[in-house]
Amino acid sequence: MPDQLLYAMEVALNGLMAGVMYSLVALGFVLIFKASGIFNYAQGVMALFAAMTLVGIQNGQVPFSHMINAALGTDIHHFGWSVPALAAIALTVVVMVGLAWAVNRFVFRHLVNQEPIILFMATIGLAYFLEGVADLMWGSEIKTLDVGLPQGINDWVDTATFDLFGYGFFIDNLDIVATVIAGLLVAGLVMFSQYTKQGRALRAVADDHQAALSVGISLNFIWVLVWSIAGFVALVAGIMWGAKSGVQFSLSLIALKALPVLMLGGFTSIPGAIVGGLIIGVGEKLFEFCFGNGQCFGGIIDLGGATETWFAYVLALGFLVFRPQGLFGEKIIERV
Amino acid sequence: MLYREAGDFKTSYGADNQTFPIRFDRWAYWVLLGVAFLVIPFVINDYWASSLLVPFLIYAIAALGLNILTGYCGQVSLGTGGFMAVGAYSSYKLMTAFPWLDMISITLLSGLITAAVGALFGLPSLRIKGFYLAVATLAAQFFLTWLFNKVPWFYNYSASGQITAPERSVFGITVTGPNTEAWAQYLFCLVFVVALAWVARNLTRGTVGRKWMAIRDMDIAAEIIGVNPLRAKLSAFAVSSFFIGIAGALFFTLYLGAVEVNEAFGINKSFLILFMVIIGGLGSIFGSFAGAALLVLLPVALKAVGVDLLGWPTDVVAHLNLVIVGALIIFFLVVEPHGLAQLWRLTKEKLRLWPFPH
Numbered sequence: 004m005p006d007q008l009l010y011a012m013e014v015a016l017n018g019l020m021a022g023v024m025y026s027l028v029a030l031g032f033v034l035i036f037k038a039s040g041i042f043n044y045a046q047g048v049m050a051l052f053a054a055m056t057l058v059g060i061q062n063g064q065v066p067f068s069h070m071i072n073a074a075l076g077t078d079i080h081h082f083g084w085s086v087p088a089l090a091a092i093a094l095t096v097v098v099m100v101g102l103a104w105a106v107n108r109f110v111f112r113h114l115v116n117q118e119p120i121i122l123f124m125a126t127i128g129l130a131y132f133l134e135g136v137a138d139l140m141w142g143s144e145i146k147t148l149d150v151g152l153p154q155g156i157n158d159w160v161d162t163a164t165f166d167l168f169g170y171g172f173f174i175d176n177l178d179i180v181a182t183v184i185a186g187l188l189v190a191g192l193v194m195f196s197q198y199t200k201q202g203r204a205l206r207a208v209a210d211d212h213q214a215a216l217s218v219g220i221s222l223n224f225i226w227v228l229v230w231s232i233a234g235f236v237a238l239v240a241g242i243m244w245g246a247k248s249g250v251q252f253s254l255s256l257i258a259l260k261a262l263p264v265l266m267l268g269g270f271t272s273i274p275g276a277i278v279g280g281l282i283i284g285v286g287e288k289l290f291e292f293c294f295g296n297g298q299c300f301g302g303i304i305d306l307g308g309a310t311e312t313w314f315a316y317v318l319a320l321g322f323l324v325f326r327p328q329g330l331f332g333e334k335i336i337e338r339v
Numbered sequence: 340m341l342y343r344e345a346g347d348f349k350t351s352y353g354a355d356n357q358t359f360p361i362r363f364d365r366w367a368y369w370v371l372l373g374v375a376f377l378v379i380p381f382v383i384n385d386y387w388a389s390s391l392l393v394p395f396l397i398y399a400i401a402a403l404g405l406n407i408l409t410g411y412c413g414q415v416s417l418g419t420g421g422f423m424a425v426g427a428y429s430s431y432k433l434m435t436a437f438p439w440l441d442m443i444s445i446t447l448l449s450g451l452i453t454a455a456v457g458a459l460f461g462l463p464s465l466r467i468k469g470f471y472l473a474v475a476t477l478a479a480q481f482f483l484t485w486l487f488n489k490v491p492w493f494y495n496y497s498a499s500g501q502i503t504a505p506e507r508s509v510f511g512i513t514v515t516g517p518n519t520e521a522w523a524q525y526l527f528c529l530v531f532v533v534a535l536a537w538v539a540r541n542l543t544r545g546t547v548g549r550k551w552m553a554i555r556d557m558d559i560a561a562e563i564i565g566v567n568p569l570r571a572k573l574s575a576f577a578v579s580s581f582f583i584g585i586a587g588a589l590f591f592t593l594y595l596g597a598v599e600v601n602e603a604f605g606i607n608k609s610f611l612i613l614f615m616v617i618i619g620g621l622g623s624i625f626g627s628f629a630g631a632a633l634l635v636l637l638p639v640a641l642k643a644v645g646v647d648l649l650g651w652p653t654d655v656v657a658h659l660n661l662v663i664v665g666a667l668i669i670f671f672l673v674v675e676p677h678g679l680a681q682l683w684r685l686t687k688e689k690l691r692l693w694p695f696p697h
Contacts, residue, residue, distance in 0.1 A: 042470050069652065069654075069655050070651075070655055073649075073650075073651040073652055073655050074649075074651070110669055110673070113673040114672065114673060117672075117676070119469060119470065120415055120469060120470060120473075121672055121676060123415075123470050123473070124613070124617055124668065124672060125668070125669055125672045125673075127610065127613070127614075127668070128614075128664075128665045128666070128667075128668030128669040128672065129665065129669060130665070131610075131661050131662075131664050131665030131668070132661070132662055132665025132666055132669065133665070134661055134665075135658045135659065135660070135661030135662030135663075135664075135665060136662055138654075138658040138661070139655065139658045139659065139662065143654060143658065256606075259477065259606070262474045262477065263474065263477075265474075266471060266474055266475075309485060309488070309489065310485070312481050312484075312485050313478060313481035313482040313485050316474070316475070316477050316478035316481055316482070317478050317482060319474070319475070319478070320463055320475045320478040323463065323466065323467050323471060323475060324463055324466050324467070327466060327467050327471065337559065
């Protein structure tokens with residue numbers, strides 16, 4: 004096979020892996036959107052918040068230490084212990100459930116029956132609030148997250164492809180782990196929503212709020228549940244992204260990347276979030292490879308790189324003009 | 340006691356329809372303009388101009404522009420930063436390509452260029468609605484900032500990738516560049532603000548504005564009563580981008596002087612201006628000013644209290660600022676979705692009856 008094609012294949016494979024990461028964030032969006040009609044812009048910041056909390060708990064950091072030090076003139080930073088990874092993850096889940104409860108109690112319970120766009124703006128406010136709180140709690144410096152996930156080049160893929168094509172593909176172990184975990188997560192979510200009582204209640208609420216209320220499902224409980232699940236998904240995404248590129252502010256920007264994924268896949272479809280993520284992941288990596296760096300067609304188009312910042316949006320935009328509900332979304336029916 | 344309608348008789352349709360129906364309001368408006376034009380330029384210094392007044396005036400223009408699009412026409416846009424960048428870069432290209440042009444023409448021309456770009460990116464709004472559109476405008480934001488970063492022609496092949504405003508003047512008074520006096524900067528912005536606010540007020544209460552509002556309230560119904568959605572939506576995008584482009588041009592030429600596109604016109608700028616519009620009040624001219632004032636004032640006030648008074652580290656105060664802005668937005672959406680403008684309206688209602696409410 005020609006080298007160019009092999010490179011392109013490697014790029015596409017890596018794109019698939021990146022797409023899984025986007026899907027992880029998009030999944031959280033879809034869950035909340037289906038159950039409560041809220042388009043949760045804060046999902047990315049929730050991932051950042053979860054990852055920072057995890058690191059903070061692991062290292063035994065004192066929450067709000069900067070603020071306490073500034074106000075009281077003390078000098079405290081760490082409790083002096085470190086928590087094992089699994090226990091820290093469990094504690095972070097507890098924090099995310101608490102957050103889910105607070106968000107419902109103090110924000111969205113007061114906004115029932117408002118227009119979707121008002122709810123969307125409220126989540127933008129929430130995103131700013133959470134970002135500020137996360138920075139105040141744990142400090143804004145870049146942190147390394149280590150929960151014992153394997154990293155580095157996967158030797159098996161490298162040697163296998165070398166034997167096959169005479170060129171070893173570079174695939175990160177972490178990406179493979181992320182793919183497996185994302186698969187497990189989706190399977191778990193599907194099982195939960197199909198086979199448990201709460202899952203059925205959740206689907207009932209997603210279908211029709213009033214009908215669900217009338218058969219005795221507590222909307223408040225379901226919303227807290229959904230936000231908790233979204234918080235858990237955010238934690239998983241936060242761990243993956245945090246392990247990949249460090250826990251820092253740019254983590255919250257992946258939320259923005261998840262938006263075109265959703266538009267492509269449809270806001271209401273879990274498979275859509277996965278497929279959309281894969282398309283965007285592969286698409287932007289290949290586009291960058293072909294036209295951003297001018298590797299295809301003899302380099303006739305060379306845009307000078309960094310096309311990844313906008314390609315996803317433009318693709319989604321072009322797609323929406325022809326199919327406004329996305330690939331798998333429910334058809335938008337307007338009634339007067 | 341002063342705030343009374345008694346004895347204020349309207350004898351014509353025009354008088355009944357005026358912007359300030361109460362005499363006290365009219366007086367307050369003229370006094371405010373008088374102070375802004377005749378007093379402040381003589382007492383202004385560099386600190387007040389650069390940290391409060393000039394950013395307030397420029398953000399007020401941008402908020403007015405976004406309010407026309409989002410508040411009056413109901414099309415949510417997250418591309419404000421990108422459009423401001425268009426204004427800034429077109430003013431830079433015009434300033435360097437035509438050195439003899441005066442600043443007023445340059446600013447207006449950059450507004451027009453931005454209007455054309457805005458109308459182009461407004462085209463998808465004919466197909467997509469609501470937050471699908473909001474996400475689509477993100478394409479404008481990211482594509483435009485990437486473009487200005489990657490194509491060297493836009494920054495005249497400078498090594499740093501920055502653009503720097505050369506010295507230009509109006510009627511022989513320098514308004515851009517490092518040698519500008521605070522009062523000249525302030526007055527130049529003020530003239531634009533007053534003129535554009537006047538335009539916005541009169542557009543929104545005329546035919547065009549009513550069409551925008553009809554589209555906002557229910558686009559299908561608006562179509563049935565004969566509003567052309569193509570024209571209404573694209574004109575809203577064009578007018579809004581014209582305002583935002585002027586704000587972007589002023590932001591670069593007068594306020595910052597040197598700009599790196601991702602830093603000055605990133606996605607955070609889009610959100611900041613959206614917040615101004617939400618906190619100030621969607622669909623209100625006064626609200627745009629109130630929102631801009633609050634969000635310009637808040638970080639400065641917090642810094643004054645937190646850093647200078649309490650001696651806290653700057654980063655803690657900056658994070659606190661984020662928390663407060665986020666909480667304020669949620670607070671306003673929960674308690675008063677129509678923002679500061681509605682609070683002001685309610686206060687006025689109360690004042691008219693005070694102190695005998697029955």
